[in-house]
Amino acid sequence: MTGFMIKEVTDAGEAEARIGKLRLLEALLFASAEPLDEETLASRVGPEVAALLDELRAHYEPRGVNLVRTGAGWSFRTATDLAPLLRQEEEVSRKLSRAAIETLAILAYHQPVTRAEIEAIRGVATSKGTLDILMEHGWIRPGRRRETPGRPLTWVTTDHFLDHFGLESLRDLPSVEDLRAAGLLDSRPVLLGLGPMAGEAPDEPPPSEEE
Amino acid sequence: MTGFMIKEVTDAGEAEARIGKLRLLEALLFASAEPLDEETLASRVGPEVAALLDELRAHYEPRGVNLVRTGAGWSFRTATDLAPLLRQEEEVSRKLSRAAIETLAILAYHQPVTRAEIEAIRGVATSKGTLDILMEHGWIRPGRRRETPGRPLTWVTTDHFLDHFGLESLRDLPSVEDLRAAGLLDSRPVLLGLGPMAGEAPDEPPPSEEE
Amino acid sequence: MATDRKTEDAAPLAAASEPLMLVLDGFEGPLDMLLALGREQKVDLTRISILQLADQYLAFVTEARKVRLELAADYLVMAAWLAYLKSRLLLPAQEDDEPSGEDMAAALAFQLQRLEAMKEAAAKLFARPLLGQDVFARGAPEDINIRRKSVYEVTLYDLLRAYGDHRKRQEGGVLHIAPIRLYSMEDAVRRLSDLLGRMPDWTVLSSFLPGEEGGPLLTRSAMAAHFAATLELAKAGRVELRQDGAFAPLYVRRAQRAADE
Numbered sequence: 143m144t145g146f147m148i149k150e151v152t153d154a155g156e157a158e159a160r161i162g163k164l165r166l167l168e169a170l171l172f173a174s175a176e177p178l179d180e181e182t183l184a185s186r187v188g189p190e191v192a193a194l195l196d197e198l199r200a201h202y203e204p205r206g207v208n209l210v211r212t213g214a215g216w217s218f219r220t221a222t223d224l225a226p227l228l229r230q231e232e233e234v235s236r237k238l239s240r241a242a243i244e245t246l247a248i249l250a251y252h253q254p255v256t257r258a259e260i261e262a263i264r265g266v267a268t269s270k271g272t273l274d275i276l277m278e279h280g281w282i283r284p285g286r287r288r289e290t291p292g293r294p295l296t297w298v299t300t301d302h303f304l305d306h307f308g309l310e311s312l313r314d315l316p317s318v319e320d321l322r323a324a325g326l327l328d329s330r331p332v333l334l335g336l337g338p339m340a341g342e343a344p345d346e347p348p349p350s351e352e353e
Numbered sequence: 354m355t356g357f358m359i360k361e362v363t364d365a366g367e368a369e370a371r372i373g374k375l376r377l378l379e380a381l382l383f384a385s386a387e388p389l390d391e392e393t394l395a396s397r398v399g400p401e402v403a404a405l406l407d408e409l410r411a412h413y414e415p416r417g418v419n420l421v422r423t424g425a426g427w428s429f430r431t432a433t434d435l436a437p438l439l440r441q442e443e444e445v446s447r448k449l450s451r452a453a454i455e456t457l458a459i460l461a462y463h464q465p466v467t468r469a470e471i472e473a474i475r476g477v478a479t480s481k482g483t484l485d486i487l488m489e490h491g492w493i494r495p496g497r498r499r500e501t502p503g504r505p506l507t508w509v510t511t512d513h514f515l516d517h518f519g520l521e522s523l524r525d526l527p528s529v530e531d532l533r534a535a536g537l538l539d540s541r542p543v544l545l546g547l548g549p550m551a552g553e554a555p556d557e558p559p560p561s562e563e564e
Numbered sequence: 565m566a567t568d569r570k571t572e573d574a575a576p577l578a579a580a581s582e583p584l585m586l587v588l589d590g591f592e593g594p595l596d597m598l599l600a601l602g603r604e605q606k607v608d609l610t611r612i613s614i615l616q617l618a619d620q621y622l623a624f625v626t627e628a629r630k631v632r633l634e635l636a637a638d639y640l641v642m643a644a645w646l647a648y649l650k651s652r653l654l655l656p657a658q659e660d661d662e663p664s665g666e667d668m669a670a671a672l673a674f675q676l677q678r679l680e681a682m683k684e685a686a687a688k689l690f691a692r693p694l695l696g697q698d699v700f701a702r703g704a705p706e707d708i709n710i711r712r713k714s715v716y717e718v719t720l721y722d723l724l725r726a727y728g729d730h731r732k733r734q735e736g737g738v739l740h741i742a743p744i745r746l747y748s749m750e751d752a753v754r755r756l757s758d759l760l761g762r763m764p765d766w767t768v769l770s771s772f773l774p775g776e777e778g779g780p781l782l783t784r785s786a787m788a789a790h791f792a793a794t795l796e797l798a799k800a801g802r803v804e805l806r807q808d809g810a811f812a813p814l815y816v817r818r819a820q821r822a823a824d825e
Contacts, residue, residue: 265595
């Protein structure tokens with residue numbers, strides 16, 4: 143049991159129980175490809191799960207496999223510095239259209255955001271299949287409806303989005319604080335009366351004036 | 354790098370190279386869907402793979418995850434002594450049938466809805482088991498009886514349904530128009546798609562009507 | 565041409581001094597194109613010359629029309645908007661409740677900065693170690709479901725997809741209808757209505773016409789349809805028409821009163 147760094151434990155029986163829990167926690171996390179939330183883990187190893195997770199994380203920190211927290215869950219992942227040695231041929235971003243990549247970024251930084259707002263930011267209509275493909279990847283989902291005229295649907299990112307991009311929370315999005323400070327995370331349409339940025343009803347799908 | 358038991362290595366650079374190989378080996382074995390044979394591993398980490406594997410196996414021996422040799426290959430497996438604890442609440446994950454998913458979707462969108470109405474909408478008879486499975490899972494429950502001849506029972510979705518699908522309320526289910534816009538529903542044929550803003554299909558790339 | 569937006573790289577326009585390369589492939593709409601033009605000024609977007617940008621864009625559109633390049637309507641709307649912006653920037657300030665040229669220019673500059681920020685954010689996001697590409701999950705997850713609540717692997721996507729598929733079947737599947745080679749008045753009315761809603765001021769009717777790529781018959785029918793459509797819209801009180809003399813260009817704008825209703 144040399145590998146575990148057991149601290150502040152004197153009683154042999156207590157130490158053994160703790161090691162047992164660490165082993166179970168390790169096995170549970172190892173067996174699952176998906177992140178597991180603390181609540182689920184606590185139901186299996188007990189309320190001290192946070193401390194156990196910290197210990198396990200520290201143990202794995204220098205290794206080829208790390209224990210990481212993304213979104214609401216914990217999971218084992220290969221170490222990021224090994225990426226050049228492990229990289230797979232097919233790159234996800236290759237297969238995504240530029241529109242999809244941009245839309246995902248706008249959605250991530252401006253969420254909850256309506257489709258009309260995404261269009262206002264990009265200055266172009268969202269082609270069919272863009273949100274579809276992002277949803278199929280499990281990165282986005284519909285959020286609450288906005289309580290404005292038309293009650294438009296908003297979109298938000300999922301925990302799997304955080305997992306995929308290795309983010310612990312949305313606060314860890316690259317440069318998010320700088321962008322917010324610079325006022326660039328304002329999703330209101332600004333070019334009144336222009337293109338898809340139709341001024342009068344910002345949250346609605348572009349109105350068709352015929353009806 | 355305290356976790357690794359490095360033996361018989363004096364040179365610091367050599368130790369580092371060895372640790373690098375151990376980490377890569379660890380990551381490869383972790384990420385592989387199949388057990389990996391020594392030949393494959395040797396091509397990635399070098400001819401000393403057998404010694405490295407021994408070292409890794411020894412390191413993991415007391416832990417919740419073990420490095421085991423099965424047939425011709427090596428793989429990580431959760432420790433066998435933990436099996437009873439891991440499998441304590443094992444439930445085989447099952448795929449829901451297409452009919453059941455569609456029934457659930459129709460029920461969610463059209464509720465409260467009677468079984469006869471679901472059948473009318475789907476155009477096929479609903480097998481008895483379908484609603485049972487959905488109810489067993491806690492996604493649907495009987496609603497009020499319809500005040501029509503025969504007083505048929507209606508069905509509605511439950512709070513657990515919302516919980517499972519991450520919806521805050523039924524109002525947050527995307528509307529048919531939202532689905533269409535997201536590309537989850539092909540649009541009605543555009544008879545004369547002239548210009549991107551024509552009619553009610555604002556989110557298509559401008560059709561090139563000239564072809 | 566203008567409709568192909570899937571291409572990866574933003575094929576840039578040549579510098580304004582050289583003949584414009586009419587390459588629309590790769591632009592995600594007019595704003596994207598403006599951003600590419602703006603970058604050529606090689607200054608910070610906050611210090612960009614909006615006037616110069618407008619000139620470059622308008623030059624592009626003029627060139628495009630010369631070689632009968634089919635431009636999507638949103639490119640034309642942007643052109644009209646920029647022409648209007650230019651006039652407001654160059655003419656002495658007027659006493660009306662329209663936004664000032666400076667305000668409009670600032671709004672455009674902000675829009676460009678925001679779009680650029682999002683493009684950079686997207687690049688940074690995808691430069692991160694990605695799951696399944698740089699970082700890997702357990703390759704052989706063991707068949708242990710420790711989450712009691714999800715016995716069935718059904719996601720919201722599956723549910724919505726199922727409903728979408730169902731509706732699609734109901735709507736009768738995919739219909740293939742041969743394209744009609746004539747421009748109808750209904751479409752012209754609709755196109756004009758859409759465009760006019762965004763046009764700030766008097767605009768030459770001919771600038772609304774689609775390109776001439778569909779052959780002379782389609783072009784002529786488009787011209788006739790748009791002319792008839794303006795008469796129809798004028799009759800309904802939705803647009804105002806102006807012509808300064810016989811055979812002079814016909815100008816159209818949204819009826820000022822109807823716009824407020």
